[in-house]
Amino acid sequence: MTASPDALTDAQTRQLLVYLAAAHMAGGAGAHEATEDVVRAARAIGLPGAQINATPDGVTLSLGHGAPATFESIEGSLRLDQTARVAGIQHGLETGALTPTAALDALKGLRAQRARFPVTGMYLGGFTVAAGIAGILQPAWPSVLFAAVASPITIALIRLTGRRLVPSALLPLFAGFLVAAAAFAAFQAGFITSPLRTMLPPVAVLLPGALLVTGLSELVAGAMVSGASRLAYGTTQLVMFAAGVAGASILLDVPPEAFANARVDEIGPLAGFVGLFLLTLGICFMESVPRRLAPGVLFVTASTYVTQWSVQNWVDAPAWGGALAGAFVASFSAWVIALARPTMSRMVLFLPSFWLLVPGSLGLVTVTQLGIDPRESWPTAMNATSVVLAIALGLVFGTSAARALRFTLRRGLRRRADARAASTLVE
Incomplete structure (x- = not known):
């Protein structure tokens, strides 16, 4: 009907x-x-x-x-x-x-739908998201603590932008400058050892990772205008972030070694899985994810992280290999769950996985290094480019596989219905 x-x-x-x-x-x-x-x-x-x-x-x-x-x-x-x-x-x-x-x-009435936790959800969610991403991206206790303490800076700027007290076009610049200044000050005081990676988790909610990957997937699918515009806008946002970081480094006279893309692992592999849980919990708070969808979001993010971590650590694949596998699993599992339960949104299940795949973080590291020390930026640029392309391809492959599965299942159901109708006519 x-x-x-x-x-x-x-x-x-x-x-x-x-x-x-x-x-x-x-x-x-x-x-x-x-x-x-x-x-x-x-x-x-x-x-x-x-x-x-x-x-x-x-x-x-x-x-x-x-x-x-x-x-x-x-x-x-x-x-x-x-x-x-x-x-x-x-x-x-x-x-x-x-x-x-x-x-x-x-x-x-869609835009009028209020958030479940308008203020506390933003700050509490930003706190747990930043701590969770730090556990995945830079698993060192000082970095996790810095991410948690610095996260209110980003959330406060977001709220000020919503009230039009801060121009939205300058939000990446201000966030990059303030968080980078705090990270560089902590580095100069000897509190943290790798400021470039440490400053990423507090601003991760603003990084255009999903924008860049969606743009690439649109280009692959033939949506040229939309894909090109997303890529251009996402790249501009990265440049604005990098300008803020560069401004903070000039103001504090930061030495070039502070921009080394060095991962410090003091906590161990368990930090990533704890960070995964904190990240998912924070997303649910910030985005008012309905309770019925929270287990599905956790399942997709966990599947994405476990796949990416396994490919990179057990198979010893490069970063792009883990990103490709993780993106495939994220896209495919979200589609399959939505196919089994059509009232569940595949986008709600899928989008949080972008925060695990961190293409925006890699892009910011690359653009910042390019401006500060071009000699160190080339390896990071190649790594970031390969990872973003791998995520886009993984997304396309996962979506295509899920659509093929949906087509096969629907064709099987139609054949079964036709067979039943034919047998009824015979009787």
Whole structure:
């Protein structure tokens, strides 16, 4: 049973579908994925000719060739709880459980959906996320402590940006400068030994890792405009971060050896798994992840980390090998869970894994070293490039494998249904 579009006018139907497409894009989906989802929803309500052009800035949609078009701008990203609601609306439209009128009303109220912990969740989540990423990226007690103590700087800047007291365009610059200045001061005081990696966890929530990888995956999928714009914007953000770090280094007269990309492991392998739990817990606090989705998020992040860690430590593969395997598992497992339980959002399950794969951190290290000491930047640049490409390919391979599985299962179900119908006719 499918819902009828008759309850809405053509203009309202365009509004429904363009809102849905914009919500998918704001939730982190690639342009090709958002287009596929909305076309599927349009067909479910009896509109097979819908056409969509999605970019990170806005979506244009018409109901058919030569039909009027509607444009909707995209203003900021969605939290994961809001993204989960979008997945529920998508599923409701596809199955007919939600009428187009109800879906439109739900999308109109999406931005008004309040966070479960508006202030405490941000600071507590930022604290645990920073400590967790430090346990994975730089497992040394001074670095973990620094990450936890410095995390409120980033969260305070985010909140000031939301109140328009800090320009959003300058947020990476200010965050990079303040956290880097604190890290360099701690280095000069002898508290930490590797400031470049130590400063990354407190600003990790702002690094454009997902932006860069999504852009590459869009280019691979043929969404050229969206992919190129994401890559350009993500690279610009990295440059802004690096400018802040460079400014702090000049102000404090930091020696070049402070920019060595050195990993200090004082805690041991257990730090990574504890950091994984803290990271997932922090994401749930910051993004108001619904309780029913939290076990799924933990399963996907744990699978991603275990796969990446196993490939790099047991198989002794290079960093890009672990990133490729981790991205494949993250994408494939999120799709399979969403296939088994359609009301669970694959984006909510998948996006937190980007914080484990840390492409944004590697990019910031590369850009910073390039500005401070170009001789040391080339190996890091090659490593960062290979890792980002590997993550993008892993994402594409995992998604393709999951879609093939979905197609096979649906074809098997259709054949079984046809066989039952045929046997009923015979009887």
